[in-house]
Amino acid sequence: MRGSTGAVQTSFEQAGALRRPRLIAVGGGKGGVGKSFLCANLAVALAKSGYRAVLVDADLAGANLHTCLHMPAPPVSLADFVARREVDLGKLLQATGIPNLQLIAGTGAHLGTPHPTSAQREQLIEGLRRLPADFVLVDLGAGSDAPVVEFFLVSDRGFVVMTPEPTAVENAYSFLHAAFYRRLCTELRAPSVRALVDQAMDQRNERGIRTPLDLLREVAAMSPQAGTHFAAAVRAFRPRLVVNQVRTAADVKLGFAVRSVCRKYFGVDAEYAGYVNDDPAVRESVVARRPLVESHPHCDAAIYLKRIAGKLEKGMARSERCGEGVGEDA
Numbered sequence: 001m002r003g004s005t006g007a008v009q010t011s012f013e014q015a016g017a018l019r020r021p022r023l024i025a026v027g028g029g030k031g032g033v034g035k036s037f038l039c040a041n042l043a044v045a046l047a048k049s050g051y052r053a054v055l056v057d058a059d060l061a062g063a064n065l066h067t068c069l070h071m072p073a074p075p076v077s078l079a080d081f082v083a084r085r086e087v088d089l090g091k092l093l094q095a096t097g098i099p100n101l102q103l104i105a106g107t108g109a110h111l112g113t114p115h116p117t118s119a120q121r122e123q124l125i126e127g128l129r130r131l132p133a134d135f136v137l138v139d140l141g142a143g144s145d146a147p148v149v150e151f152f153l154v155s156d157r158g159f160v161v162m163t164p165e166p167t168a169v170e171n172a173y174s175f176l177h178a179a180f181y182r183r184l185c186t187e188l189r190a191p192s193v194r195a196l197v198d199q200a201m202d203q204r205n206e207r208g209i210r211t212p213l214d215l216l217r218e219v220a221a222m223s224p225q226a227g228t229h230f231a232a233a234v235r236a237f238r239p240r241l242v243v244n245q246v247r248t249a250a251d252v253k254l255g256f257a258v259r260s261v262c263r264k265y266f267g268v269d270a271e272y273a274g275y276v277n278d279d280p281a282v283r284e285s286v287v288a289r290r291p292l293v294e295s296h297p298h299c300d301a302a303i304y305l306k307r308i309a310g311k312l313e314k315g316m317a318r319s320e321r322c323g324e325g326v327g328e329d330a
Contacts, residue, residue, distance in 0.1 A: 021054070021133040022316060023125075025155035029171025031062070031142035033163045034244035037286070038276070038305070039139040040068040044291040045309035047101035051134040051316070054093065056104045058151060059141040063106030069096050070289040077105040081124065082116045089127040098294070102133075121147060125154050134316065144178035152179055152239075153186070157312070159240045159273060162258070164251040172241075172258065180212065180237060180266055187233035193219055193226045212266050234266070240273040242308065247278045274308040276301050 026039040036059070043053045057065040060079055066072070074094045080086040093102045116124055128136050138155065140148045152158045158179075162172040184197050196218060200209040209215050212234065220227025239262070243255045255272035262270040276282075279301035285292040293302045 019134070020129050021052075021131055021136045022157070022312070023128060023155045024135060024137045024312065025140055025152045025158045026137065026161060027140035027148060027152045027158065027175060028142065028161040028168075029144055029173070029175035030162070030168045033161045033168050034276070035059075035142075035161050036064050036068055036139050037282070037292075038159065038161055038242060038244065038308075039137050040065055041291050041293050041302075041305045042309045042312070043101055043135070043137045044098060045293045045306045046135050046137075046312065047098055048293070049309070049313060051100060051313070052132065053101050053135045053137065054104065054128075054131050054133045055096075055101065056128065056136060056138045057106030058138050058148075060106045061141060065103060065139055066094075066105045066107060067289055068286075068291060069098070069103065071096060071103070071105075073107045074103070074105045077107045078124075079106060079108045082120060087123075089124070089131060093131075106139075116147065121150060125151070135312065144175045146182070149175075149179050149182045153183055157240060157315070159242055161242050161244055162254070163245045164243060164247070164254050169254070169258070173261070176239060176262065176266070176268075176270075179239070180268065183233055183237050184215075184230065188219070188226060188230060190223065190226055192222060193230075196222065212268075216267070234268060237266075237268050238271060239268070240271045242273050243275040245278045246275045251275070273311060274304060276304045276308075 024042070026035050026042075028035055040055060043055045047053045055065055055069075057063045057078065060082065063077070066074060071094070076086060076092050078092065080092065081089065086092060089104065092104045094105060096103050128138070138151055140151055160172055160175060162168045181197065181201050185194060188194060188197060197215065199205050199207065200215045200218075203210065207218065209218060216227060216230055216234075219230045241255045241258055243251060246252055252275055255275060259270045259272050262268045277300050279299050281296040281299040282292055282301050285295045288295055292299070293305055296302055
């Protein structure tokens with residue numbers, strides 16, 4: 001059920017666990033490509049459409065979602081969960097001043113241990129899925145470390161953000177490469193097959209495995225059952241691509257090019273979810289510390305952001321019509 005944006009509003013507490021929220025992860029290999037910008041604006045757009053949304057700042061080493069929402073550093077945050085000062089994620093929820101939107105900040109982290117342990121990550125993911133919300137949007141840190149990639153892989157939808165710069169594109173490929181092989185290692189549990197996957201991660205391996213399709217042939221030759229499982233794992237890996245700071249037609253085409261490479265090299269059917277143009281209003285909103293879809297709702301960049309959010313809404317509506325649980329959309 002959607003919350004009302006009128007005078008009478010369903011609170012997070014009253015809404016309860018009517019459904020498990022859809023978990024959306026926003027990542028990318030490089031810092032500064034606009035992950036927090038995209039995450040915050042998608043959440044605000046969904047909240048303005050009446051969906052209950054929770055923003056989670058999982059970038060504990062560089063938490064800034066509260067700044068994007070013009071909020072002071074909250075007194076409690078995800079860092080309290082990592083430090084074991086608080087185990088109930090519901091107690092970390094902070095009001096944002098935007099109807100239907102709450103925040104779990106990432107401020108105050110101990111920079112020596114900025115990531116939760118493996119056991120804590122499992123608890124965190126389960127806790128996020130119990131939050132009374134329609135969407136939980138997680139802003140991941142930069143890079144392709146195991147904690148970042150794991151969050152990306154367990155999400156119902158994972159967005160990879162890049163800009164039309166060689167370093168950003170290269171890092172996006174590295175992120176996708178790491179996520180892809182991590183998915184395989186998780187899905188393929190036979191020791192001999194896992195050893196083969198580990199070997200294939202070295203692109204100069206002696207077996208001559210250069211692409212995932214090469215690896216599929218090797219796995220299928222070793223075990224037809226494992227080969228079938230491998231193919232199913234590949235089909236289930238569907239990253240969503242977003243190109244930020246688009247200036248030219250060539251920049252727009254970048255998303256299609258990356259999608260093509262994913263299909264050719266990984267055998268993965270990535271989705272080009274959309275792009276956001278380089279709009280002067282973006283800088284104005286960042287300086288004002290207000291989400292673009294709120295401060296400049298009619299500018300081009302805000303319209304493109306709302307189109308991407310609209311795809312999430314359609315996925316939710318499709319699940320509701322079909323009576324499905326929260327899961328991956330086609």
